[in-house]
Amino acid sequence: MSTSSPEAPTPAPETTAAPAASRGVDVGQIVFAVVLGVAGAYVVLDATTLNIGFADPVGPRLFPYVIGGVLIVLSVVWIVATLRGDRAEPEEGEDVDLDQRPDFALVGKLAAVLVANVLLVDVLGWAVTGGLLFAGAAWALGSRTLVRDLLVGVALAVLSWYFFYVALGVPLSPGILDGIL
Amino acid sequence: METLSLLGGGLLDALTPMNLAWAIIGVLLGTFVGVLPGVGPAMAVALLLPVTYGLDVTSALIMFAGIYYGGMYGGSTTSILLNTPGESASVMTALEGNKMAKAGRAAQALATAAIGSFVAGTLGTLGVIFFAPPLAEFAVQIGAPSYFAIMLLSMVLVSAVLGASKLRGFLGLFIGLAIGLVGLDGSTAQPRAMLGLNQLAEGIDIVVVAVGLFAVGEALWTAAHLRRRPLQVIPVGRPWMGKEDWRRSWKPWLRGTALGFPFGAVPAGGAETPTFLSYVTERKLAKGGAGREKFGDGAIEGVAGPEAANNASAAGTLVPLLALGLPVTATSAVMLAAIQGYGITPGPTLMTDQPDLIWALLASLLIGNALLLVLNLPLAPLWAKLLRIPRPQLYAGILFFASLGAYAFRQQPFDVALLVVFGALGYAIRRFGIPVLPLILGVILGPLMESKLREALDLSSGDLGGLFNEPIALIVYAIIVVVVVAPLVWSRVAPRTATPSAVVEDAAKDRQEVGS
Numbered sequence: 001m002s003t004s005s006p007e008a009p010t011p012a013p014e015t016t017a018a019p020a021a022s023r024g025v026d027v028g029q030i031v032f033a034v035v036l037g038v039a040g041a042y043v044v045l046d047a048t049t050l051n052i053g054f055a056d057p058v059g060p061r062l063f064p065y066v067i068g069g070v071l072i073v074l075s076v077v078w079i080v081a082t083l084r085g086d087r088a089e090p091e092e093g094e095d096v097d098l099d100q101r102p103d104f105a106l107v108g109k110l111a112a113v114l115v116a117n118v119l120l121v122d123v124l125g126w127a128v129t130g131g132l133l134f135a136g137a138a139w140a141l142g143s144r145t146l147v148r149d150l151l152v153g154v155a156l157a158v159l160s161w162y163f164f165y166v167a168l169g170v171p172l173s174p175g176i177l178d179g180i181l
Numbered sequence: 182m183e184t185l186s187l188l189g190g191g192l193l194d195a196l197t198p199m200n201l202a203w204a205i206i207g208v209l210l211g212t213f214v215g216v217l218p219g220v221g222p223a224m225a226v227a228l229l230l231p232v233t234y235g236l237d238v239t240s241a242l243i244m245f246a247g248i249y250y251g252g253m254y255g256g257s258t259t260s261i262l263l264n265t266p267g268e269s270a271s272v273m274t275a276l277e278g279n280k281m282a283k284a285g286r287a288a289q290a291l292a293t294a295a296i297g298s299f300v301a302g303t304l305g306t307l308g309v310i311f312f313a314p315p316l317a318e319f320a321v322q323i324g325a326p327s328y329f330a331i332m333l334l335s336m337v338l339v340s341a342v343l344g345a346s347k348l349r350g351f352l353g354l355f356i357g358l359a360i361g362l363v364g365l366d367g368s369t370a371q372p373r374a375m376l377g378l379n380q381l382a383e384g385i386d387i388v389v390v391a392v393g394l395f396a397v398g399e400a401l402w403t404a405a406h407l408r409r410r411p412l413q414v415i416p417v418g419r420p421w422m423g424k425e426d427w428r429r430s431w432k433p434w435l436r437g438t439a440l441g442f443p444f445g446a447v448p449a450g451g452a453e454t455p456t457f458l459s460y461v462t463e464r465k466l467a468k469g470g471a472g473r474e475k476f477g478d479g480a481i482e483g484v485a486g487p488e489a490a491n492n493a494s495a496a497g498t499l500v501p502l503l504a505l506g507l508p509v510t511a512t513s514a515v516m517l518a519a520i521q522g523y524g525i526t527p528g529p530t531l532m533t534d535q536p537d538l539i540w541a542l543l544a545s546l547l548i549g550n551a552l553l554l555v556l557n558l559p560l561a562p563l564w565a566k567l568l569r570i571p572r573p574q575l576y577a578g579i580l581f582f583a584s585l586g587a588y589a590f591r592q593q594p595f596d597v598a599l600l601v602v603f604g605a606l607g608y609a610i611r612r613f614g615i616p617v618l619p620l621i622l623g624v625i626l627g628p629l630m631e632s633k634l635r636e637a638l639d640l641s642s643g644d645l646g647g648l649f650n651e652p653i654a655l656i657v658y659a660i661i662v663v664v665v666v667a668p669l670v671w672s673r674v675a676p677r678t679a680t681p682s683a684v685v686e687d688a689a690k691d692r693q694e695v696g697s
Contacts, residue, residue, distance in 0.1 A: 029613055036356065043359055043374050050371050057643030058635045060366040063627070064373060067358045074352050081348065088614030089345065094218040094263055095403050095572060102405040107608070110404055110580065111601065114397070117584055118597045126588065134581045141404060141573035149574065153581070160585055168235025170589055 026087055033078040040071030109140035125175020130157030188310055191540030195243055195548055203240045204545050207247020208552045214248075215255020216564045217575060218263060219403050222495075223511040223617075224395040225252035228579065230388055230519055231586035238523045239538055243545040245519055249512065250302055250549050253495050254557060257294045257488055258564055262287065262415050270452035270491050273460040277476065277483030282415040284479045291561050292420035293430045293481055294488040295554060301438040301489035302550040305496025308442050309503070310543050313532065316504040320529030325636035326648050328529065330657035332630045335507045337661050340619040342668070353615045356606075357623020360385055367632055380595045387518040389587050390624050393600045394617055395515070396583035398607015400576045405608070407572060414568045420561050430485040433463050437489030444490075445497020445509070452494045452510065459486035496546070503539060505529060506629075514621040521625075528629070 047064030078086075090098055113136040121129045134153030135146065143149055161181060164170040174181050194200065210232065214225040229248050233241035260271035261278035274294065281290040323331075340350035362374045364384030375381040422430065437459040444455040463486040464476045476483055501507040506527030508514035517527050525535060532539050557564070587600035610617060634648075641647020649655060 032609055032613055036352065039359060040355075043362060046374050050366070050373065051369065056368050056635060057638040057641075058631070060369050060371055060373060062634075063358075063631045064362055067355055067362060067627075070351075071355045071359060074348065074355060078348060078352065088349075088612065090614060091402065091611040093399070093403055094259065095408050096219075096406045097408040098406055100406055100409070102612075103407070104405065106407075107401050107405045110401060111605075114580065114584065114601045114604070115598075118594050118601065121588060121594050121597065126585070130581060130585065133584060134577050137577035137580045138573040141407070141576055143571065143573035143577075149577070152574070153577075156578075156581060164231075164235070164589055168232075170235055171592070172589060173592060 025085070026082055029082045029086075029088060030079055033075045033082065036078075037072050037075030040068040040075060043068030043071065106140060110137055113137050113140060121175070122173050123175055125161075125177050125181075126172040127154070127157045127161045127177050127181060128175060130160065131155075133157075184311060184314060187314075187536065187540050188544060190537070191542075191544035192548075194239065194537065194541040195545040200240055200243050200541075200545070201548070203236070203244040204247045204549050205552055205556070207244035208251045208549055208556060209247075211248035211251020212255040212258075212553070212557060212560075212564065213251075213567070215252035216258050216567050217255075217570065218259055218568055219399065219575070220255075220579070221395075221399075221512075222249070222252035222256050223391075223515055224399055224579075225255065226512055226515045226519070227388075227391045227395040228582050228586065230392065230515070230522070231582075231589045233519070234589060238525070239541050241523070242520070242538060242542045243549075245516060246542055246545040247549040247552065249495070249516060250298075250492075250546070250553050252512070253492060254295065254298055254553055255564070257298070257491070258291060258561065259568065261290050261294060261484070262417060262565055262568055263413075270456055270494075272453075273456040273487035274484055274491065276460065277480050278488075279415075280477070280479035281481065281484060282417070282479075286479060286481075287415050287417040288420045288561075289422050289426050289481060290479075290484050291417060292422045292558070293426060293485045295420060295557055295561075296422070297430065297434045297437065297485045297489040298492040299550055299554040300434045301441060301491075301493040302496055302553075303547060304438050305442050305445070305493040306499075306543065306546045306550060308446070308493075309496055309499045309546075312446065313500050313504045313543075316500065317529060317532035320504055321533055323529060323653050324651055325633045325640070327651045327653040327657065329630060329633040329637055329648065330654040330661075331505060331507070332626050332633070334657050334661050334664075335501075335509065336619070336622060336626065337664060339509065339622050342664060346614065349613075349615045350619050353610065353617065353619035354623045356610075356615070357620040357625075358627040359623075360390060360620075361624045361627030367628065368635060380593070384628070385599065385624075386522075386590065386596070387621075387624055388522055388590060389596055389599050390603050391515045391518050391621060392583050392586050393603025394607040394610070394621065395511070396579055396586075397600060397604025398611060400579045400583070401604055401608045402611040404576055407576075414565065417565045418562060420558050426481055429481050433459070433482045433486035434489040436462060437486040437491075438493040441490035441493030441495075442497040445494030446500040447497075452491045455490040455494050456487040459490035462486065499546075502527075503532060503542075506531060508622060508625065511618050511621060514618065514625060517625060518621075527625075 043064045047061045047068065050060045052059045052061065092098065113133055117129045117133045131150065131154035134156055135149040138149040139146060161172050164172050195204065210229055211225055214220055214228060215222055226248055233244055236244065256271055257274050260275035261282055278290045278294065281287065336354055340354040341347045363381050364373065364375065365371065365382050366373050372382065440459050441452070441455040460483060463482040467476055467480055467482050498509050498513045501509055502513045502517060506517065506529070508517045520527055525531065583600060584597055587596045590596055610620065637647050
């Protein structure tokens with residue numbers, strides 16, 4: 001995720017990959033199926049530690065057992081289907097061009113911006129991190145008007161802070177601007 | 182008529198200046214967000230959830246009524262003026278709508294869509310007003326076993342019947358059910374599937390799941406595949422229709438409404454089937470007429486019918502939503518999440534427990550629908566400008582408002598972290614073609630189902646027969662069997678029938694032929 005080379009400005013249309021990688025086994029799908037299977041196993045194992053209550057014919061274990069169990073079965077079925085050539089039909093959209101190779105560096109940058117907001121929002125306050133979030137995400141997505149994005153972001157963040165505080169009575173974290181806002 | 186007096190009371194509640202203002206804000210915000218390219222109605226509602234946090238329940242629901250219809254209307258504007266539809270329900274509208282726009286008839290296409298939406302939305306809402314109360318009255322009497330069976334039915338329908346792949350439908354459902362398990366167990370208060378995180382004790386909030394899946398997931402997915410050369414936007418003036426357009430539109434509107442409402446009201450529909458059926462019907466009926474644009478060159482009937490069907494089915498989905506607490510589309514699932522956010526338990530008792538609330542909501546749906554028409558016909562050129570919004574700022578804005586929503590909910594950075602996790606899940610399910618509706622349904626209905634099962638078996642002291650001791654439950658189980666078995670038989674009998682995708686391919690072929 002963090003290996004995005006800084007010198008690569010908006011990766012130019014990466015040699016338009018062959019339409020959705022013509023054939024072969026979808027390895028990513030197997031990985032995701034395994035993750036789901038592991039999640040199912042966790043749900044089942046976690047449920048074995050629960051105590052059965054009194055006067056409760058169902059008990060806290062039944063649902064996790066069924067849900068986790070079915071999840072494991074489904075993931076195995078899916079892995080087998082994938083090995084036999086099952087492929088996903090990825091979702092389309094107005095701004096989605098599926099003929100392009102997915103730009104993981106960009107997704108990584110966006111994730112980094114989102115996580116930075118999570119870590120800093122209580123320290124710096126929403127008015128600051130919200131602005132940085134907007135400008136950072138726009139920058140990652142290829143905008144090169146950083147100053148304008150920062151101004152817009154800070155304006156959005158400060159306005160939303162006041163909107164929540166004044167109109168809705170929800171105090172968002174003021175952070176370092178405590179007393180100023 | 183009791184219904185009329187209740188509706189009158191609802192209208193009085195909804196027409197106070199304050200509530201009317203919320204309805205107007207809701208319609209404007211809903212349309213604004215819904216028009217944005219890449220933002221469907223479900224995402225529009227999810228993104229706008231936090232705006233209602235500080236409001237009292239009635240005002241919030243009134244605003245939601247506006248957001249709901251506004252978001253739908255915005256989506257159809259986008260699909261007419263851009264060449265690709267944003268969500269599956271708009272596919273059929275886009276087929277003819279975009280061709281009309283290209284032929285210089287964008288104003289008429291938008292007008293027939295807007296007026297058709299109004300007609301269908303109003304008739305559909307009236308349908309809800311007359312069907313939901315008797316259904317709810319009947320529903321209060323049903324016990325836990327039947328309610329359990331009905332939830333099972335809606336899960337099976339949504340996972341197995343809708344969507345292309347049953348396997349993926351059930352994968353989505355069980356991912357959702359697993360998410361619904363997280364938190365303290367309802368009867369013994371023991372931590373379940375919490376990964377040792379105490380912040381998860383109250384369970385994962387459905388709002389965070391919805392915003393993560395619909396907004397963050399969609400934004401990340403689109404960012405990864407962002408179209409390098411943006412789509413061409415067709416400029417448009419103020420929508421209007423000539424006499425001939427009216428003459429050709431009114432029947433498709435009514436037919437579309439008649440098709441859409443039942444499909445929305447039965448928990449099997451969504452908007453895809455009725456919009457498809459409406460398109461096919463109009464195309465067949467239009468064959469006779471001479472001297473008009475044919476289907477494939479931008480026939481106004483092909484916009485009027487599917488768009489009415491789309492809106493009527495959106496209204497229809499409110500019947501199971503309000504009467505039974507069952508969401509049957511992604512958008513209504515988010516609406517349900519919003520209602521749950523106010524500590525109101527969705528389900529058969531909703532209409533009897535909160536009659537004032539529900540009638541104010543129904544009344545404001547009518548008002549919101551009228552406002553939509555009044556406000557949006559003049560504003561259409563402005564909305565069209567939104568389609569040119571630069572994509573980096575658009576998706577940055579979506580991430581900004583999604584994070585704001587998750588954070589404002591409880592002012593916990595932990596919720597924003599959860600949002601990112603569900604954003605990643607949202608990316609994954611788009612990549613692997615797993616439908617989002619069964620997933621969100623699993624999150625909402627899973628915990629409810631467990632408590633109903635406990636209730637049912639508690640009454641029968643653990644005897645499994647307690648699940649089958651109500652006639653309604655038995656009927657519902659019979660329907661489940663039919664629903665699961667019928668498609669298997671049907672595929673033997675009629676191996677090749679027209680599917681929506683086949684028609685879209687046909688139309689694409691037509692387009693190529695015209696273009697070459």
